[in-house]
Amino acid sequence: MGSTERPAPLRLGSVAPNFTADTTAGRIDFHEFIGDGWVVLFSHPEDYTPVCTTELGAFAKLEPEFTKRGVKLIGLSANTVESHGGWIKDINEISGSQLRFPIIGDKDRQIALSYDMLDHQDATNVDSKGIAFTIRSVFIIDPKKTIRTILSYPASTGRNTAEVLRIVDSLQTGDKHRITTPINWIPGDDVIVHPSIKNAEAEKLFPKMQIVKPYLRFTPLPKDETSAAV
Numbered sequence: 306m307g308s309t310e311r312p313a314p315l316r317l318g319s320v321a322p323n324f325t326a327d328t329t330a331g332r333i334d335f336h337e338f339i340g341d342g343w344v345v346l347f348s349h350p351e352d353y354t355p356v357c358t359t360e361l362g363a364f365a366k367l368e369p370e371f372t373k374r375g376v377k378l379i380g381l382s383a384n385t386v387e388s389h390g391g392w393i394k395d396i397n398e399i400s401g402s403q404l405r406f407p408i409i410g411d412k413d414r415q416i417a418l419s420y421d422m423l424d425h426q427d428a429t430n431v432d433s434k435g436i437a438f439t440i441r442s443v444f445i446i447d448p449k450k451t452i453r454t455i456l457s458y459p460a461s462t463g464r465n466t467a468e469v470l471r472i473v474d475s476l477q478t479g480d481k482h483r484i485t486t487p488i489n490w491i492p493g494d495d496v497i498v499h500p501s502i503k504n505a506e507a508e509k510l511f512p513k514m515q516i517v518k519p520y521l522r523f524t525p526l527p528k529d530e531t532s533a534a535v
């Protein structure tokens with residue numbers, strides 16, 4: 306690659322662009338890495354920075370919950386794989402966990418560019434050479450390699466790993482049960498019957514459905530019927 310032109314922005318429903326890259330677990334072809342599972346790809350502005358260090362420790366701790374749901378984690382930071390290797394030792398020491406998922410080495414920011422992860426708006430968010438930092442992006446990608454969620458956080462604000470897992474649960478549960486999830490939903494809470502299902506069919510599928518308004522129909526969905534049941 307080597308381009309600095311911005312590619313067309315990715316949207317929910319776009320196919321995740323493929324790439325090959327060096328990672329802390331060796332060279333990967335991203336589509337092969339996705340395989341037939343789910344992937345959470347998340348970027349970091351820079352190695353050996355404080356907020357990123359706390360985030361990677363938290364992802365390492367929560368990785369078993371993602372694994373149970375068939376989700377692989379993969380990070381990206383705009384430094385070399387060798388630099389990541391030294392940083393991971395610090396992350397493990399500080400967090401008391403073992404970081405096992407790969408981190409992509411994207412020193413020339415070409416993967417960050419192809420995923421629209423560079424900060425083009427905030428002129429203060431640049432590295433010591435004045436180059437735009439990668440922002441804290443999260444892409445949740447499904448087994449069809451479709452992007453299902455995009456989150457963007459500023460460099461100053463660490464993400465919430467529990468929220469990323471909650472979104473995975475909402476997406477996987479919605480794919481299975483024809484439901485959507487309301488504000489602040491967590492597995493075990495009532496869910497919303499998908500608006501595309503007519504009442505007659507909905508009453509058969511969800512006998513405990515409650516119609517609050519014609520467009521707002523709740524039903525219980527026990528935690529053991531969600532993706533969090535694993």
Ligand code: BEZ
Nearest residue numbers: 350354355356357460461
């Ligand atoms: C951090 O991870 O702490 C950080 C990285 C880049 C800019 C600002 C903060």
